[in-house]
Amino acid sequence: MGCVTPLGVTVEELWERACSADCGVVHISMFDASTWPSSIGAEVRGLDVAGEREKRPTMKGAERNAIFAIVAAEEAFADSGLVESDYDPERFGVYLGAGEGVPDLNPLAASLAATWDGTSVNIPKYLEVSIPRHDAMRELEQEPNMPGGHIAIAFNAQGPNCGCLTACAASNQALGEATELIRHNDAEVMIGGGAHSMLHPLGLTGFGLLTALSTSNDNPRGASRPFDAGRDGFLLGEGAAMLVLEELEHAKARGARIHAEIIGYGSSADAFRLTDSHEDGRGAIACMRYALEDAGLEPDAIDYINAHGTSTKVNDRVETLAVKKVFGERAYKIPVSSTKGMTGHLIAAAGATEAILCVKAIQDGIIPPTINQTEPDPECDLDYVPNKPRHQEINIAMTNSFGFGGQNISLVLKRYDDS
């Protein structure tokens, strides 16, 4: 596993800070965000992005999202212990829920400023002035399939290479679909995960206009408060998380150290609205049930749920309702935490980040908390593991991701045991 997140730029750092109930939400410092309604976010700090780019001449035009992706993938690959002689390159692939690249705003702004006449853009003039201003590789790197391409080059992965961009569900979906490719015998090894950085002016404007973001600018560390009565929107974050998925016999044959097993994957759609979840939680209920069915498990078997828990009024209420419908009375006994309180919302990269946190919870027997629980919401009355991590044996965890657009994904992870 490997990651670059606002709560740590390695898995070790992420987990240590998660177990300390730390928070990666800050006043945005990468650019002057002071005039936006929301000027706080979860920034990746502690990674020299420009330096990492310079080390990699093939990634000349790559921006934060792709640099996060490659650094996380390299950590995961090193962690797996794989060496080139362990695998057939044609049977090693990549499946990412990866966002578009960070836009190159200066040439865009200059070109539009030079060609806007007060009511519309003079297009012939725009073409004339923009072409010399933009950098080819910077433009190419905005395509969402570039991070997956770079990772393939880094490890000579000539197998299946796919990308999806189902908003906040994307990297959870990527892990599920990568699992299906291995099950279907299309690959023995897949790097699954995601990367995204929308922490830029157009991202702040886009999400800001949808009134989806928290505006608690005077209290960044307290702003992301999933399930709490005072929640007011999500905290835009950035990062990448990568997991090396491997067919079991292939892993055993090379003596791999196995972190956990993916045993269930469920996918559904709300078919309701562009952003809001269906008020009865039908999509969330369905995907959790499909994941359980795929795992061959009854709801009783789940020890921990890592919620989507974005800290929006709607998601957290509906997710709570859905968990109750699926798990019945036992819902009140299952710890359900949203780690977005600490990490912020990594959008396409959220799902894979949360899968890593579930694996660590299983390995270490510690449940990462939902921080900033100060005022209970009567409609959100489950055990969210408030404020402090909890020591508890976890064998089977479920992680949920529900994306804008109504795509719902649920993944079930189990402790791997040799017997």
Added chain:
Amino acid sequence: MSRRTVITGLGVVSPLGIGKDCFWEALGSGTSGVGPVTLFDLGDYPVRAAAEVPDFKARNYIPKEHRKAVKLMSRDVQLGVASAMLAVEDAGIITGENRVDPTRLGTSFGCGFIASDVNEIAEAFAVSVIDGKLDLRKFGIESMKTFFPLWLLKYLPNMPACHVSIFCNTQGPNNSLTSGDAASTQAVGEACRVIERGGADVMICGGVDGKVNPISYMRFKILGNVVTRNRKLEELSRPFEKSRAGAVPGEGSVGLILEEYEHAKTRGATIYAELKGYGLGCDAYKVNEVHPEGRGMRIAMRNALRTSGLAPDEIDLIFAGANGSVVGDAAESRAINTVFGEDAGGPLVTSTKSMIGYISAATGIFDVAAAMGALRRQSIPPTINYDEPDPECNVNVVGNTAREATLDNILINSGGFGGQFSALVVGKC
């Protein structure tokens, strides 16, 4: 027993017209969909060709009760939704007594990066550039004031699948693939896998892209993709041909209904073809140049054959990914020869890009639509503008005029920058 996937509906919104029949007819007649750009003002810009969808009005393809959603859709999203709705109508899956259970109905789309309409964002940038520099403090205020409130939703690549899921109540698995030129091929292949593993009985598949807009034109030019030869516009797209000089940007979308075979038979559906194989591969070479031997494409083709259970000599025709790229078309030719052997008896090869231009993320699904027509008519649409063969592209190109042939199994190739490649095998059911 393994679940089989067949195709029971088709919708086409293309530079050759809207609707499957006129699309197939135009392909068979070797009609070019390339002409002058009309969607925006080019002025004196030297690249004048595009393959545009003629007379497209999204409202005509969207049910009345959902038409207010059109203003929340960029052109690409509208195109994508339209062809999917045409396919849904063609298959008859959501109306009448044979309507599909919504929980057994999913959506799978292949989409490209959707460029913003410059007019929607320009004002905020224009007033925020002070002394040649972008003043972000001003931009924060101006952009929040002048952008359309749902601006972000107009351009997200998962929006075609989202709107379709709402209009058609598809509550099953739902994905939007963004794997470059392999995106729609993977959307179809993955949908097939969902059906195979029992995750759904019916999948609405789509693929859309639109390169005919100012930002994409700017990108096309700086990435060196553009054709500037002095020729009649309809002659500029010349896959495999000796004097080819690049791709012509296009736009359009195709919608398909994929259905589990027994489900289709029980419902008395029209079965156009069967999806027999799906293969993937990656160049792992460079992101801005395809592998000169077409490595990713070769691996994808072999995997498509492997999963179909067919031998290379059972493939009658290949719809190539070739789009007129000097390097790309040659690389694909080498890959084809490696897999199929380099001799006159090998499969016939054609590229619809010669007629519909380069529609990036949607190329694969467009070729599924073309393959369905070819199987039904037992005729191969030609690669037009094929004046002189190129020894670097030593494959059996069906040039200039349609050719009648016995067609049972067809292979479709796709892939490009980024290194992602995918192939499908479509055949008679």
